[in-house]
C-alpha cells in the first residue's frame with residue numbers, strides 16, 4: 185500500500201470522527217432496549233452497544249468501544265445515521281453501508297443515504313480493515329433485531 | 339552503523355534471504371520486523387526443499403525402492419539435525435509434529451488417557467499468565483476433561499514471572515508445569531532451570547514452549563543437569579528459518595514412553611489385528627500417517643544453517659539489535675514498551691503502545707512505508723489484559739535485521755504521530 189492509499193483509507197472525516205466520536209458512552213433508558221457485545225477475534229477489537237427503540241423509531245444507540253480509528257469512527261457515523269430514524273429506514277441504511285463495505289472498492293456510495301459514511305469507501309479496498317468498519321454496525325443490527333423481536337429488556 | 343555484537347557477516351547473511359530484496363507497493367523496500375510471527379527463509383532451505391521434490395520425492399519408511407530409501411534417509415537425517423540443534427540426549431526423542439501448537443496439544447491430550455502419567459481430579463497443572471494461547475487452551479481443555487485444576491504464575495509490573503508464589507503454586511498436587519521460555523509478547527526470558535528444579539522436586543513434569551527461544555537462544559539439553567532439564571520441549575519450524583507445516587516435540591525417553599499414543603494410523607504401530615494393536619516405539623509412536631516429509635527436510639536445512647552461523651552469535655546479534663531498538667523506541671514521545679527494558683533479560687520481540695494511536699492504525703501507516711510489524715494481541719490475550727491493554731504493536735528482529743531498519747521504524751513512528759496529528763489538540 186502506498187502513501188496515496190493511506191490517505192484514501194484515512195479520510196479527514198474518519199480521523200475527525202475518531203478524535204471526536206459522536207454518541208459515545210453507554211446510556212440508560214427505560215423500556216425497549218437490548219445490549220450486545222461483539223468482538224473481532226483476529227484483532228481483539230470490542231464493542232458493547234445498546235439500542236433503544238420506541239414506537240418503531242431508533243431513539244438512541246449508545247456504545248463503548250475499544251479499537252482502531254476505523255472501528256471507532258464507524259461507530260460514530262452509525263450513531264449519526266440511525267438515531268431518529270425508523271427501524272426500517274435504519275435497516276436500509278445499514279444495508280447500504282454493508283454493500284459499500286463488501287464491494288471491494290467498486291461500489292459508488294450515495295451521499296444522500298450514507299452522509300459521512302461515504303468516507304469509508306476507501307476502507308472497502310482493504311480486506312483486513314473491512315471487519316473493523318463493520319464491527320459496530322453488525323452489533324447494532326444484532327441488538328436492534330433483539331429489541332424488535334422483543335428479546336430485549338422491556 | 340556498527341553496533342557491538344552485530345553479526346560480522348550481516349551483509350552476506352542478508353543475501354541469503356531472497357525476500358529481503360523485495361520492494362512493495364509504491365516501490366518501497368521491505369523492512370521486515372515480524373520475525374517472531376514467522377521468520378524469513380534462506381535460499382538453502384528453499385533449495386533443499388525444491389531439490390528433494392525434484393529428485394528424491396517418495397513416501398518414507400514404506401517404499402521399497404531407491405527413491406523411498408533416499409527420502410527416508412533425508413527425513414531421518416533431518417531428525418538427527420534437529421536433535422543436534424537442541425542437544426537432545428537421544429535422536430529418537432525428537433518427534434515431528436505440524437507446529438508448536440500440535441506438539442503442546444499432543445502432550446496435553448495424551449495426559450488425559452489412562453497411563454502412568456494420567457491426570458485426574460485433585461491434580462494441578464501450572465502455567466503462566468504470559469503464555470501464548472497455544473500453551474493455555476490445551477491445558478484448559480485438559481483440566482475440563484479430567485477435573486484437574488489449572489493454576490498460573492502471575493506477572494510483575496515489569497513483565498516478569500511473579501515467583502513470590504512459587505511455593506504455593508508448585509506443590510505435591512502439581513502434575514505438570516508448562517511455561518514459555520521466552521515470551522512472544524513481553525520478550526521476557528524465564529528462569530527455566532530454577533522452575534524445573536522446583537517442579538522436579540515435587541515429581542511434576544515440565545513442558546517448555548521454546549517457540550521463541552529456539553530461534554535465538556543456544557539450547558543444549560544434554561548439558562543441563564537432569565534436575566533442571568525440562569521433560570518436554572516444543573518449538574515450531576517456521577520461526578527458525580524453516581518452512582511452515584513442521585514443528586518439533588522433544589521429550590525424554592522416560593516420559594514419552596509413559597505417554598499413550600496420540601493419533602492412530604500408519605507408521606505408529608508395531609502390529610495391527612482387528613482385535614487390537616501394539617505400537618511402535620518412539621519417535622514413530624507419535625508420528626501417525628505420512629509426515630510433512632519435505633517440510634522436515636527443510637527444517638533440517640534450516641537448523642543446520644543457524645548452527646553454522648552459531649546460536650551464540652545470533653543471540654549476541656539479537657541482544658545488540660534489541661538494545662538499539664529499545665533505545666530508539668524510547669525516544670518516541672508517548673511510546674511505552676511492555677515488558678523488561680533490559681536487552682540482556684529479554685528476547686527480540688518488543689511490544690509497545692503509542693498514546694493516541696491504535697496498533698492497527700500504526701501497523702497500517704508503517705506498512706505504507708514498507709515496514710512489516712504485528713498489531714493485535716499476538717495470541718497472548720491474558721498477558722495483554724494483565725497490563726490493561728487490549729492490543730499492542732510488536733516489532734521483532736532476527737539475524738538478518740540491521741540497525742538502519744530500526745532507524746526506519748523509529749522515523750516511521752514519528753511520522754505516524756504526525757499523521758494522526760498527536761501534537762495538536
Ligand SMILES: Cc1ncc(COP(=O)(O)O)c(C=O)c1O
Pocket residue numbers: 374375437438439440470472473518520521522547549550574575717
Ligand atoms: C511462544 C509461542 N508459542 C507457540 C506458538 C505457536 O506456534 P505455531 O502457531 O507455529 O504452532 C507461537 C507462535 O505463534 C509462540 O510465539
